[in-house]
Amino acid sequence: MYIEKLELKNFKAFKKLEYTCNENFNVIVGENNIGKSTIFEALNLWKFAYDRLIQERDKTRFYKAASNYYLPFSELNQIRLVDDNDLLYKTNTPSASITVTIREGEESFSLKIRFEKPGIKNAYIRFFNSDRFSEFERFADFVRPKSCSLKNAIFIYQTRPISTIGRSEPFYNNGQIEKKISIGKSHDVLRNKVLKTENSQVRVSERFDKLESRLERVLQKRYQIRFKNKNRTDDEYVRITAECAEHKELEISMMGSGFLQILEIFSTIEYIESHVDGICLILIDEPDSHIHSDLQSYLIDELKNHADSQILVISHNDRLVSKVDEGELFYLNNAVKELGKLDPLLISDFHKVKTGLASILEELSAEDTRPIILTEGKSDKKILDTAWAKLNPGIPMPFKIISSGIQIEEDRRTGSAETVRRSLEYLSTLTDRKIIGLFDNDREGNEQFRGLNRQIFNPHDLALSSRKHLTKNIFGLLLIVPEFRADFVTQTSLTQRYLVIEHLFENEILEQYNMKGENILQTNVFEISGNKNDFSHACVNFERGAFREFQQLFDKFEELNGEA
Known part of the structure; x- marks a missing residue:
């Protein structure tokens, strides 16, 4: 048996999606925040509900379709939810559905579970199998003669990137x-x-x-x-x-x-193999996160040679593209989401994915050999380009600023602190070019700055704003704090930090362009609100004096380049 198809309706990031799976090996690549992890969440939530539909007294049968079943909101650990509205693509439609189609030979079973948000906020999620109860009954009849139970007929397990584990682990059954x-x-x-x-x-x-x-x-x-x-x-x-x-x-x-x-990956595979006589679907999230690039191809080879499980991998790594065969690669982007259908790419289209995932590599291969400053987003890049031109009229910039993100067209890139971190770690395996990854000095930026692989970057220290690669001229750098924004960054805590690049401008400018948010807890600290992209383009109209706080940042770039 294997999972042949996954269908989502009104679920989280998807209005609808029909994903036709490969029987053995699947790699899903795509932009950040496009919905790759949502596919994993859908499969995990479906299995959680599926297990609840199996009768307690007679584990060979499902409960009848006429009943309502409930998942307490507090138990929904398989899915990222702040409140129950996050379950839905359109919140004015109170239900979502997840359908998993299972195939063995000529037999297929389309098992649909519908999830409904009740009137009581964040209390529970109601779910039903009423639309397809005959399919559930038919599947139960099909499984009954097998050696596996109805519950163990489908195992869906996920491994996530890990860098450390606890020192003490009790014995478990x-x-x-x-x-x-x-x-x-x-x-x-x-x-x-x-x-x-x-x-x-x-x-x-x-x-x-x-x-x-x-x-x-x-x-x-x-x-x-x-x-x-x-x-x-x-x-x-x-x-x-x-x-x-x-x-x-x-x-x-x-x-x-x-x-x-x-x-972590192979102990899970080995464990499941020895306990399952049915579908064994293993979801592997970013398997290459902590692995040197030279070893990543060996990992994919080993996973592909593993024929006893159905494997689904999500990754940002374009190197995986060259390791898959036709029918195994899926590219999720906005066009696919609008169409609502995720099919495997033809080999002739593989190069499009490699191009889309190689935006930064394009910069490395260019004739321009200046040090690279990698920003979280395209608005940060625009502001820094403008600041240099205002502060140093007629003087060429001694470094090249590019925004992170996997889109080849820079004005479409959707970067983040996470993409800066991943890019620095990935690029460290490919180039000796001087690179500085610039992180906002807010909570997310600090968490990603701290998360730089400690095996290849200097140790994290709350008192330090930069971390250097152990052997290469590659740095992570937190946004420099101007004296008049000292309150925005608490030196003893990562969680009480709010500084982003727009804060380098005076309040009067931010208020004029509707960028100043409400003050936090009656302090002088505030977050940026408004359209950052529009603001970055408006910066070209500012006087030179508006950019004076950026000089300290440019000086830091020069200092790190000199240190390298």
Whole structure:
């Protein structure tokens, strides 16, 4: 069995979407905030509701269609919701639907679950299988002769990027492990998953051989995994270590993010394989996040050689495009959303995706070799370009400012602090060019600045505004705080920081262009409101003096370029 199709109606980012899946391997690429993660959320929410539809007393049957069923709002961990309106594309239509079509040979089953927002705010979500109850009954009849249960006929598990794990992890049973995985906390049971892959019938040194072999094929190193508990009945916490020729035996919480990322993916695959006789759909979110570019192709090769599960990968990495075959690559963009149909790309169209994902690489290959300043968005770039021209009339800019984002046309790029971070980490594997990634000095900018891979950038320090790559001339830089905006950045906390590039202008200018928001908690601090793009274009009309606070930022660019 496998999932043949996913259909969404009025669900989160999608008015409608019909996604025809590949039976074995799927890679979805696309712009930021376009809805890739929403596809994962839809599958996880559908499975959560599907499990609730199975009768408690007779687990071979579904509850009757006439009844209403409820998911408490507080239990919806599979989906990002601030309130129940976030479930819907159009909030004036109170219901959404998710339909999963399952196929085995000539048989297919279209299992639709409808979700409805009730009148009581953020209390629960009502759901129904009334539209297709005959399909649910037919599926139950089809599964009954199989060795798997109705619940275990469909396993949908997601692995997320991880860089660290906790030092202590209790022993869990299978049910507890599966619940953790199903609510997106697979990393909390990493040691337990590794332990469940143990083959106790062979010599101690060979008990994790299958998992070790997979790690070796991806990481190109032979690791030996050891279970250290002598008494698994009385011991409270699981102890798993790893050792290779390059370092001594370490508890796995001490291992690097790349190792943990691969171990997370393949321990989940190994665990599920040994417990499932049905659909095993594994959702892998950004599998290349903490892995060096040279190893990413090995990871995809290993995943594609894994024939026992249906795998769905979402990524921003254009290198994955060259590793997939026809029928396995899906490109999600606004045109697809408007059409409402996500089909696999033809090989002849693959180059369009590579072009769309290579906006920054275009700059690297250009003859212009000036240091690059990478901004969060196109309005930041426009303001900085204008500020330099006003402060230094007639003097060529000694660096090139580009905005982050995957769109090739710069005026369409939709960058963010996250895209700056990901771009810096990705570019560090490709070039020796001098690059400064500029982050807003607000909460999101600081979180992404702090999130720069600690294995390749200097350690994060609240007191420092820049972080340098350990070996290359690549920096992350927080927006410099002018003296008159000192209150906007609390030095001891990441959460009480509000400074963005528009704050470098005086209040009078911001008020004139309706950019000044309401003051926060009766302080002088305020957030920027209004249209940033329109404001950035209006900047060309400002006098030179309006840009005086930008000189300190340009001086910092020069300082970092000199330090490099």
